[in-house]
Amino acid sequence: xxxxxKESFLVALLAFVLLLPLAGVHTGEVVGSMALxxxxxxxxxxxxxxxxxxxxxxxxxxxxxPVVFAAGLMAGTGALFITWPTAFLRxxxxxxxYALALRALLIWLEKHPVHLAGLLPPLITTAKRRLTxxxxxxxxxxxxxxxMPFLPFSxxxxxxVGIMVxxxxxxxxxxxxxxxxxxxxxxGYAGFYAIGAYGYALLAQxxxxxxxxxxxxxxxxxxVTALLLGIPVLRLRGDYFAVVTLGFGEITRLVLINWTxxxxxPNGISGIPRPxxxxxxxxxxxxxxxxxxxxxxxxxxxxxxxxxxxxxxILLIAVIVGYVVVRLRHLPIGCxxxxxxxxxxxxxxxxxxxxxxxxxxxMLSAMIAAIAGxxxxxxxxxxxxxxxxxxESATILAIVILGGIGHPVGIALAALFIVxxxxxxxxxxxxxMLAFGAGMVIIMVWRPGGLASTRxxxxxxxxxxxxxx
Numbered sequence: 470x471x472x473x474x475k476e477s478f479l480v481a482l483l484a485f486v487l488l489l490p491l492a493g494v495h496t497g498e499v500v501g502s503m504a505l506x507x508x509x510x511x512x513x514x515x516x517x518x519x520x521x522x523x524x525x526x527x528x529x530x531x532x533x534x535p536v537v538f539a540a541g542l543m544a545g546t547g548a549l550f551i552t553w554p555t556a557f558l559r560x561x562x563x564x565x566x567y568a569l570a571l572r573a574l575l576i577w578l579e580k581h582p583v584h585l586a587g588l589l590p591p592l593i594t595t596a597k598r599r600l601t602x603x604x605x606x607x608x609x610x611x612x613x614x615x616x617m618p619f620l621p622f623s624x625x626x627x628x629x630v631g632i633m634v635x636x637x638x639x640x641x642x643x644x645x646x647x648x649x650x651x652x653x654x655x656x657g658y659a660g661f662y663a664i665g666a667y668g669y670a671l672l673a674q675x676x677x678x679x680x681x682x683x684x685x686x687x688x689x690x691x692x693v694t695a696l697l698l699g700i701p702v703l704r705l706r707g708d709y710f711a712v713v714t715l716g717f718g719e720i721t722r723l724v725l726i727n728w729t730x731x732x733x734x735p736n737g738i739s740g741i742p743r744p745x746x747x748x749x750x751x752x753x754x755x756x757x758x759x760x761x762x763x764x765x766x767x768x769x770x771x772x773x774x775x776x777x778x779x780x781x782x783i784l785l786i787a788v789i790v791g792y793v794v795v796r797l798r799h800l801p802i803g804c805x806x807x808x809x810x811x812x813x814x815x816x817x818x819x820x821x822x823x824x825x826x827x828x829x830x831x832m833l834s835a836m837i838a839a840i841a842g843x844x845x846x847x848x849x850x851x852x853x854x855x856x857x858x859x860x861e862s863a864t865i866l867a868i869v870i871l872g873g874i875g876h877p878v879g880i881a882l883a884a885l886f887i888v889x890x891x892x893x894x895x896x897x898x899x900x901x902m903l904a905f906g907a908g909m910v911i912i913m914v915w916r917p918g919g920l921a922s923t924r925x926x927x928x929x930x931x932x933x934x935x936x937x938x
Contacts, residue, residue, distance in 0.1 A: 539570075
């Protein structure tokens with residue numbers, strides 16, 4: 470116990486030194502210049518919270534479960550009524566106290582299984598089984614997504630966040646074909662995302678096409694681009710392939726910046742038309758030959774109607790893409806991708822055409838990215854090269870890895886965390902990214918292989934083995 474307290478003090482001291490330049494300095498405005506404001510109290514309080522948290526973990530290791538449970542419960546409840554310098558410190562104190570109390574309770578339940586009149590299994594075992602059942606969790610998540618726009622707490626802001634999250638889910642499912650199924654590290658995925666967005670914007674500007682008529686053409690453009698790039702590039706392996714795809718993404722962005730006569734350069738393209746529902750437009754006044762949706766429905770006009778329509782459009786795209794991705798894994802080409810990912814040499818010895826298999830994964834992934842890019846353009850009404858930097862590719866790849874490579878439900882949950890959490894915690898101001906990073910560290914410690922790291926292979930060999938669902 471004494472050794473644990475010493476380690477807790479050293480960790481808190483190190484945290485104070487590291488937090489001081491990161492979170493302890495704030496820029497303030499004075500007349501005609503800028504000044505630095507040192508937040509010594511905030512940094513000291515944060516270090517003290519870390520010290521108490523580490524001491525609580527040391528007490529848990531020593532077996533003082535009732536003391537830790539009571540102390541954590543009292544600390545978390547008391548932090549709600551104490552005046553704190555910032556909202557982030559309040560959230561950290563409340564979450565830390567309740568987390569210690571919950572941890573102590575779970576450890577006690579593991580040592581003393583709870584039975585209710587002998588009719589129910591141990592409580593902790595049931596909870597773990599429910600939490601790891603990703604199929605059930607995915608069904609509840611899908612049902613919630615469908616009815617979310619009509620719930621009492623729904624708002625335009627939540628709808629916008631939901632649209633953004635589902636856009637990244639579609640992108641991550643597309644990249645999952647290349648990275649998760651075929652085992653190819655693609656670092657230039659934002660290039661095809663940009664091709665889809667600019668493809669629709671240019672088709673709408675120069676050819677006068679709408680969203681639904683331009684969507685197949687955008688998909689074809691991306692597939693052809695992936696074919697032309699993939700024929701020479703997919704002969705490379707490992708890091709060489711990753712470097713080339715990274716270069717493709719950056720080259721695409723530079724072309725969009727410098728080809729000003731076509732793409733308008735850094736200024737981007739504005740006035741991109743919104744999608745319509747047959748001949749109904751979600752606007753106060755419709756264009757010639759169209760009819761306003763609110764007049765057809767007999768209600769007053771509201772801008773939320775267009776947002777709700779975009780929400781269900783991206784939901785439809787996500788459902789179709791998710792179904793295709795899941796079914797592809799159970800087709801022969803999905804078995805070939807998994808065999809190629811596990812052992813490329815053994816795959817070649819079975820007579821599988823490796824370049825063709827890799828090219829199919831690359832083209833399908835590019836098509837899905839282009840569809841998501843076209844939706845992004847019609848949702849924003851404006852596109853510019855700044856929206857398709859390497860950070861986009863890195864974010865999508867992080868979603869795939871954090872969710873569990875090859876698992877669609879885990880990837881959807883990871884997208885909800887990576888994209889939705891910074892938006893929902895925007896009120897924490899500059900501390901929201903610190904909270905986001907801490908959340909990612911906790912998840913990777915808890916589930917090193919991703920949120921859904923228990924994915925089963927497509928088929929098993931042996932007596933009585935059957936295809937896994």
